[in-house]
Amino acid sequence: MFGLGKSNDVTLTMDRPYAESLLDKGVQDVIGKPLSRVDGPRKVSGTATYAAEYQLANMAYGVLVSATIGKGKVVSIDVEAAKAFPGVIDVVVDFDTFALVSQQGGETAAPAQGVKGVEYFGQIIAIVVGETFEAARDAAEQIPVVYERETGVFDFSLEHQHEKKLPDNNTPAHSSQGDLDTAMREAAFTVDVIYTTPSQNSVAMEPHASIATWDDGALTVYGAYQMPTSDAQQLAKALGLSASKVRIISRFIGGGFGSKLGIAPESVAAALAAKKLGRPVKAVMLRHQVFEATVRRSNTSQRMRLAASANGTITGIGHETTASNLAEQDYFEPAGLSTHFLYAGENRLITHDLVRVNWLLSGSMRAPGEAVGLMGLEGAIDELAEKVGIDPIELRRRNEPPRDPEKKVPFSSRHLIEALDTGAEMFGWSKRQKPGQRREGEWLLGMGVAAAARANILMETSAKVAIGKDGSVTVSSAMTDIGTGSYTILSQVAAELLGVPMDRITMKLGDTNDVPAAGSGGSWGACSSGSAIYLACESLRGKLANALGVDAAALTLKDAQAIGDNRSVPIAELVGEGMEAVGTIKPGKQTKAVNQATYGAHFAEVAVNLVTGETRVRRMLGVFAAGRILNEKTARSQCLGGMAFGIGAALTEDMIHDSRTGQLVIRDLAEYYVPVNADVPQLQVVFLSERDIHANPIHAKGIGEVGICGAGAAIANAIFNASGIRVRDFPITLDKLLPHLPAF
Numbered sequence: 007m008f009g010l011g012k013s014n015d016v017t018l019t020m021d022r023p024y025a026e027s028l029l030d031k032g033v034q035d036v037i038g039k040p041l042s043r044v045d046g047p048r049k050v051s052g053t054a055t056y057a058a059e060y061q062l063a064n065m066a067y068g069v070l071v072s073a074t075i076g077k078g079k080v081v082s083i084d085v086e087a088a089k090a091f092p093g094v095i096d097v098v099v100d101f102d103t104f105a106l107v108s109q110q111g112g113e114t115a116a117p118a119q120g121v122k123g124v125e126y127f128g129q130i131i132a133i134v135v136g137e138t139f140e141a142a143r144d145a146a147e148q149i150p151v152v153y154e155r156e157t158g159v160f161d162f163s164l165e166h167q168h169e170k171k172l173p174d175n176n177t178p179a180h181s182s183q184g185d186l187d188t189a190m191r192e193a194a195f196t197v198d199v200i201y202t203t204p205s206q207n208s209v210a211m212e213p214h215a216s217i218a219t220w221d222d223g224a225l226t227v228y229g230a231y232q233m234p235t236s237d238a239q240q241l242a243k244a245l246g247l248s249a250s251k252v253r254i255i256s257r258f259i260g261g262g263f264g265s266k267l268g269i270a271p272e273s274v275a276a277a278l279a280a281k282k283l284g285r286p287v288k289a290v291m292l293r294h295q296v297f298e299a300t301v302r303r304s305n306t307s308q309r310m311r312l313a314a315s316a317n318g319t320i321t322g323i324g325h326e327t328t329a330s331n332l333a334e335q336d337y338f339e340p341a342g343l344s345t346h347f348l349y350a351g352e353n354r355l356i357t358h359d360l361v362r363v364n365w366l367l368s369g370s371m372r373a374p375g376e377a378v379g380l381m382g383l384e385g386a387i388d389e390l391a392e393k394v395g396i397d398p399i400e401l402r403r404r405n406e407p408p409r410d411p412e413k414k415v416p417f418s419s420r421h422l423i424e425a426l427d428t429g430a431e432m433f434g435w436s437k438r439q440k441p442g443q444r445r446e447g448e449w450l451l452g453m454g455v456a457a458a459a460r461a462n463i464l465m466e467t468s469a470k471v472a473i474g475k476d477g478s479v480t481v482s483s484a485m486t487d488i489g490t491g492s493y494t495i496l497s498q499v500a501a502e503l504l505g506v507p508m509d510r511i512t513m514k515l516g517d518t519n520d521v522p523a524a525g526s527g528g529s530w531g532a533c534s535s536g537s538a539i540y541l542a543c544e545s546l547r548g549k550l551a552n553a554l555g556v557d558a559a560a561l562t563l564k565d566a567q568a569i570g571d572n573r574s575v576p577i578a579e580l581v582g583e584g585m586e587a588v589g590t591i592k593p594g595k596q597t598k599a600v601n602q603a604t605y606g607a608h609f610a611e612v613a614v615n616l617v618t619g620e621t622r623v624r625r626m627l628g629v630f631a632a633g634r635i636l637n638e639k640t641a642r643s644q645c646l647g648g649m650a651f652g653i654g655a656a657l658t659e660d661m662i663h664d665s666r667t668g669q670l671v672i673r674d675l676a677e678y679y680v681p682v683n684a685d686v687p688q689l690q691v692v693f694l695s696e697r698d699i700h701a702n703p704i705h706a707k708g709i710g711e712v713g714i715c716g717a718g719a720a721i722a723n724a725i726f727n728a729s730g731i732r733v734r735d736f737p738i739t740l741d742k743l744l745p746h747l748p749a750f
């Protein structure tokens with residue numbers, strides 16, 4: 007009865023606010039509900055297939071060869087020696103085509119290629135392929151390689167600072183307004199301090215993995231990717247193929263946190279090996295290779311300056327960040343991202359520079375920018391409150407900007423003060439004492455607070471929604487679920503709008519043969535893909551209304567029935583052979599017309615041990631306003647995970663490079679301390695009710711990253727409140743507290 011043609015397809019560019027969302031009118035009553043993950047049973051039963059788990063016929067096993075110098079050249083690789091190992095099929099060396107580094111997220115170009123020159127310790131220089139993984143690993147670890155060493159830069163020192171101004175990266179490299187120096191001179195109170203944060207690794211549980219298989223000049227890669235559409239373009243460029251010749255399948259991903267936004271070196275290696283051998287090749291990075299040769303969050307040195315009047319009104323904000331990266335890589339950690347708009351203040355200076363080092367690529371890791379930028383800014387704000395002698399929440403209240411203090415545009419929605427006030431009430435903030443006053447035996451106790459902010463992003467994304475003749479619904483898109491709950495919340499959007507129970511929805515994600523999507527990153531996934539599905543469903547609702555003979559506005563869809571004009575007809579009876587629509591959302595003028603961000607407030611209570619200097623987090627509370635919450639359970643889990651990330655950032659996580667060789671000293675999960683159960687106390691997450699009509703048709707804002715933003719600062723501020731010791735050098739390990747603690 008209805009064609010499958012393009013006529014149902016609909017595109018919306020967010021040039022105007024979207025005042026009324028159909029999600030507020032749905033009666034299926036699933037949106038927002040704390041439903042368990044639809045993919046949960048498959049994951050816990052081991053039937054969700056991750057990249058490395060596909061079994062292809064005649065598959066060979068590749069293990070990557072890591073360079074064991076920090077800077078220099080590969081003179082020779084003894085391929086014959088490696089081939090003599092039992093079970094080894096071949097060693098694939100292609101100095102020109104191998105990827106030197108991972109690519110950054112969203113880029114459509116190839117990553118930097120060419121690996122004869124070694125730019126960092128652990129760089130991937132070849133791949134050994136065997137009949138078994140063990141055979142390949144054995145040879146890969148023992149293959150004789152001759153190097154010519156060169157002098158590298160293996161330590162982070164401001165004397166290696168790059169001279170040129172960097173290209174902008176989500177946020178301007180350099181920006182200024184007014185005159186900060188004068189504001190500092192004339193201020194009643196000032197803060198001028200340096201906060202430093204170390205390099206960090208995403209440490210997704212699943213290592214980077216690719217299985218490459220060729221068919222008649224076309225490449226299929228089963229990979230662990232956050233953004234398959236652009237990843238396929240990157241891989242095609244790297245191999246000199248047209249994008250249509252590369253298909254990426256990424257159905258389940260064991261965490262990404264930014265490390266899988268762009269392609270990593272194993273994908274190119276697997277593709278080249280599979281081509282040479284004429285059979286599928288699987289390449290899974292070893293854990294140390296994930297640390298050494300994917301992507302790290304840059305370390306930062308952040309000079310924070312605040313100027314304030316006698317009553318704490320901020321007159322100047324300076325946030326000057328120096329991060330690090332490889333010589334030809336201009337990505338900088340955008341630590342000042344939310345400093346642009348979090349607080350009022352006429353005089354502002356926000357800059358980003360790079361020190362060039364021979365360490366692995368630095369790039370995006372969960373909440374690039376804010377995650378470490380707020381450790382500096384929110385620490386400095388706490389220091390200012392201390393100097394002014396007012397409560398840090400009151401200080402924030404006094405500096406709440408009525409609109410974006412730089413761009414002078416309105417905020418789309420902003421409930422920062424409400425989050426702080428709600429949190430203060432729930433957390434018992436009024437019981438907070440002066441630093442060093444609360445003691446229980448050998449423990450000093452204290453509370454800290456920090457604001458959370460994360461810019462909201464909408465990305466061009468499509469989704470196809472099809473209603474089959476049996477009334478079942480299939481949603482397909484090159485979107486991914488990196489463990490965040492996308493399968494579930496996107497099902498909820500479709501179920502709510504098409505009035506079908508959740509179990510009638512089939513989600514097909516993670517295949518570039520389906521319509522393109524921006525994938526998962528930057529907290530844009532739910533809003534971008536949710537909006538694309540919304541648009542497709544809205545189109546289908548129009549068709550269903552037509553078929554029922556009512557206005558779309560008079561149509562109610564519930565429990566697979568179409569109801570209107572006093573009739574109730576099964577949806578299946580209205581769709582004929584089936585109907586489908588592709589929805590596409592695009593960012594538009596709303597991006598600049600308003601400032602969009604998710605906000606929140608973190609509260610932490612810690613205990614600092616007087617004898618050992620160890621810090622135990624006792625409890626944390628996060629209050630967030632992120633627009634519509636699509637699923638209270640998965641949203642909460644995102645925030646809990648972010649807060650646990652914050653504990654690691656504050657107290658333990660640290661990627662240390664040996665300054666003599668450039669080798670990572672910490673390159674596995676035994677040494678890279680992520681918070682474990684014993685480190686993570688009772689965490690509480692609360693959402694404020696909010697809608698954002700400027701953001702998108704579903705009125706939600708990003709939530710995947712806000713949980714980490716400010717979380718570490720709240721802990722550091724709590725440590726100060728407990729002990730009176732201000733540590734500005736993260737992570738706050740025992741040795742940084744011990745010398746300053748009073749004798750026990």
Ligand code: MOS
Binds near residue numbers: 265370373
């Ligand atoms: Mo995120 S760091 O954009 O996965």
